Amino acid sequence: MKEYNVAVVGATGVVGSEMLKILAERNFPINNLQVIASEKSAGKKILFNNNEYFVEPVKPGVFSEVDIALFSIGSLPSKKIVPQAVKEGAVVIDNSNAFRMDEGVPLVVPEINGDQLKNHQGIIANPNCSTIQLVLALKPIYDKFGIKRIVISTYQAVSGTGKAAINELEEQIKDFNEKKIIKSKVYPHQIAFNALPHIDVFAADGYTNEELKLIREPRKILNDDDLAITSTAVRIPVFYGHSESVNVETVKAFSVEELKEEINQMEGVKVIDKIVDNQYPLAIMAEELDEVMVGRIRRDNSQDNTFNMWIVANNLRKGAALNAIQIAEKLIYSI
């Protein structure tokens, strides 16, 4: 079996660490591994498959031996460094928002549009965490019944922001326990015991970037520019696992049983919906599960052909690192 030279860029971040974990778990065929991060992490040691790797900074030529570079360093740094990696010969799978909506950059959830990978020109974009779990639950419905309109409200974990945000929530609840004053640095307001209707920066028309990602990315992934979507993105004091309350209007009539069947047979998706036993998807369950969980599937009687559902997934794994590595796998096994 062919082995590949792989670089993880942003290797010390929460998604980068998860990428390394998943590369090991899935026995990704690695010939040579490079762990790359910012100047201030350079020289640190990272353990991978019981071997130590030194963190390298970005410099000219660092990607010259790399076949596949997995990036998770945020939009601005990605805009600067991804083109260098492509120029030096790597195929980049980028987890940031930098290139997602660009023509010629496939935006891929392998279970849905893995076929788009063949069109890449050096960069493949990994969709936003909140998008990936949403489209995986929507895809079987889209195919079977058609979708007219989607209304989304999210309940997102702080790990989506990164390590500093995880620390901030930990410190705030520690300060709360010790009756100290709660300080906020990462978020504009206290996140402990609060709900912030504000993720990423504010953009056009009063929407946040996170909300716009939820509107634009599903259209590209499902290849339907007319899909009607609106969204409200909210950060809540949860460490891991994004939850989403989703209202869907379909084109064709359905039964709730059909919805459950269709969603459950979708690859990478699992229906958990036994309300008599209080079984429904929960953020704390996502910590140990790679599948997207869907539950609370019920008819919305406020209009025809409409239903509600509750979607939960691990935002660092299927929402980020796992999807990126599944893209890499699809790429190498279909070459």
Place this chain on the structure above:
Amino acid sequence: MKEYNVAVVGATGVVGSEMLKILAERNFPINNLQVIASEKSAGKKILFNNNEYFVEPVKPGVFSEVDIALFSIGSLPSKKIVPQAVKEGAVVIDNSNAFRMDEGVPLVVPEINGDQLKNHQGIIANPNCSTIQLVLALKPIYDKFGIKRIVISTYQAVSGTGKAAINELEEQIKDFNEKKIIKSKVYPHQIAFNALPHIDVFAADGYTNEELKLIREPRKILNDDDLAITSTAVRIPVFYGHSESVNVETVKAFSVEELKEEINQMEGVKVIDKIVDNQYPLAIMAEELDEVMVGRIRRDNSQDNTFNMWIVANNLRKGAALNAIQIAEKLIYSI
């Protein structure tokens, strides 16, 4: 000025305590106060306006001198005890779900349908916490533009469940800090660092009672049986303050500026919507504010005449105790 004999039933609970606080704050014209609770609290002392009151249990004749009885003891106990209080001559303002949808029982938010109070037959129902803040934000829109359909997702505080739930969240985060095993008794699953799509018991069609309240109560309060509403009710690890993500389709066209003006001029409602300064309603702000806060008001481009908003209020005050006492005030000052 006439003074009234007032009883607070459930006086040791979170809403009952808040009722006593608000009666004092607002100088409610009290002649005699009785504080009533369950047998196990009987004999306890409660401080009100620097006087001590002994908690009385419910027994025959306990309401015989009472003009106004403010109940907050849950649906099952209310079903049993409220009829006794009415029989013994009290007018009951009941915070539970027991009588809300009954014919002949006004379901009142004073700023909206205070005129309904004249139709009471001894019982007036206080709407559910999540309903009150919703209808206050909807009312000016309903009057000016008409409403076709509403999609609601809630982010509700544990104080809505009561003292035991507040304690449970406190203990769970304490156990988390001390790296102990987290135990759940009040909720079927861990509430700390989680989002539970399950409030009150499951009822018809896969909806919870809390979700059905959000569908049925606004129809009664706005006097419109055809109002199309769907809802998802979610408990999150917040102590005080319910938040709601609400999508509204109107009958007539609007501008976003008009929406903000109409909502802001509504009595008891305040628009907080300066995104350039990161100003929007937050649960932690609700602790100190009686008004319902509305922000993130923005056009939903997924269909015509539709917008999103974010509504936050103090679930114990305007969502429960304050609204009940405003009902009592409206009742006595309009007699």
